[in-house]
Amino acid sequence: MSFLKGRVIAITGASAGIGRATALRMAREGCAIAACARRADRLDTLAGEIVAAGGQALTIVADVTSEQEMANFVERTTERFGRLDVMMCNAGFGIYGAIDDISADQMRKLMDINYFGTFYAARAALAVFRRQGRGHIVIVSSIAGKRGVPYMGAYSATKFAQIGMAECLRSELAGSGIHVSVVCPVSTTSEFKDVMIRETGSDVSRSLGPVQSAEDVAEAVARAIAHPIAEVHPYFPARGLVLLNALAPGFTDRFVQRFGRKPAQKAG
Numbered sequence: 001m002s003f004l005k006g007r008v009i010a011i012t013g014a015s016a017g018i019g020r021a022t023a024l025r026m027a028r029e030g031c032a033i034a035a036c037a038r039r040a041d042r043l044d045t046l047a048g049e050i051v052a053a054g055g056q057a058l059t060i061v062a063d064v065t066s067e068q069e070m071a072n073f074v075e076r077t078t079e080r081f082g083r084l085d086v087m088m089c090n091a092g093f094g095i096y097g098a099i100d101d102i103s104a105d106q107m108r109k110l111m112d113i114n115y116f117g118t119f120y121a122a123r124a125a126l127a128v129f130r131r132q133g134r135g136h137i138v139i140v141s142s143i144a145g146k147r148g149v150p151y152m153g154a155y156s157a158t159k160f161a162q163i164g165m166a167e168c169l170r171s172e173l174a175g176s177g178i179h180v181s182v183v184c185p186v187s188t189t190s191e192f193k194d195v196m197i198r199e200t201g202s203d204v205s206r207s208l209g210p211v212q213s214a215e216d217v218a219e220a221v222a223r224a225i226a227h228p229i230a231e232v233h234p235y236f237p238a239r240g241l242v243l244l245n246a247l248a249p250g251f252t253d254r255f256v257q258r259f260g261r262k263p264a265q266k267a268g
Contacts, residue, residue, distance in 0.1 A: 138221060
């Protein structure tokens with residue numbers, strides 16, 4: 001994928017997990033990486049790693065829940081590199097729990113970060129892409145955005161919302177030179193569980209579902225950037241769950257019970 005060299009890629013939530021892994025993967029292709037997150041120390045470390053991997057780095061402390069900060073993120077990226085080729089909307093977190101155990105404040109925070117964070121970043125990038133006549137929006141959703149599983153209703157709702165937005169954007173932008181891809185990982189080795197415990201004070205029982213590394217997801221994202229496609233399933237067998245749900249949703253309700261992560265005792 002040497003033809004990716006020089007691409008300018010903006011990534012939200014880039015300080016850890018899939019965002020960080022993708023930044024380093026694309027840096028190895030010689031890309032320019034604009035990375036934003038809320039932790040300045042993590043971004044400083046990432047900048048050095050990007051340069052060491054062969055890329056150029058611009059790191060910006062920013063909050064995806066702020067429309068203005070996302071607009072500034074895009075503006076500073078284009079000022080530094082002269083253009084923007086890819087916006088990867090990656091920032092997000094999860095909360096486990098039955099719907100009647102999730103508070104309204106928790107649900108709003110999930111929507112603010114997972115959905116509105118995606119909306120603000122994509123919207124800011126679209127203004128540039130429309131001027132350029134080309135660009136690529138990559139939205140990191142989840143397999144939970146294609147089929148809900150027990151105790152993930154609040155998180156799944158935000159991920160379904162991301163996919164709904166992506167599908168509409170693809171139709172609106174068809175033939176324009178602007179691509180939209182949605183990424184649907186399964187459980188990924190990252191800080192996801194630690195963040196959930198911090199946000200809720202609850203641990204969860206172990207899931208029996210498949211787990212993949214952030215690097216595996218980053219590799220799938222890199223292929224999608226090189227050759228844009230509508231949906232990216234880094235864990236290919238997960239496509240089977242999507243098909244099963246379309247054909248037999250009632251059966252799938254029972255099937256996915258094995259993948260539920262029921263909150264356990266309070267941490268402390």
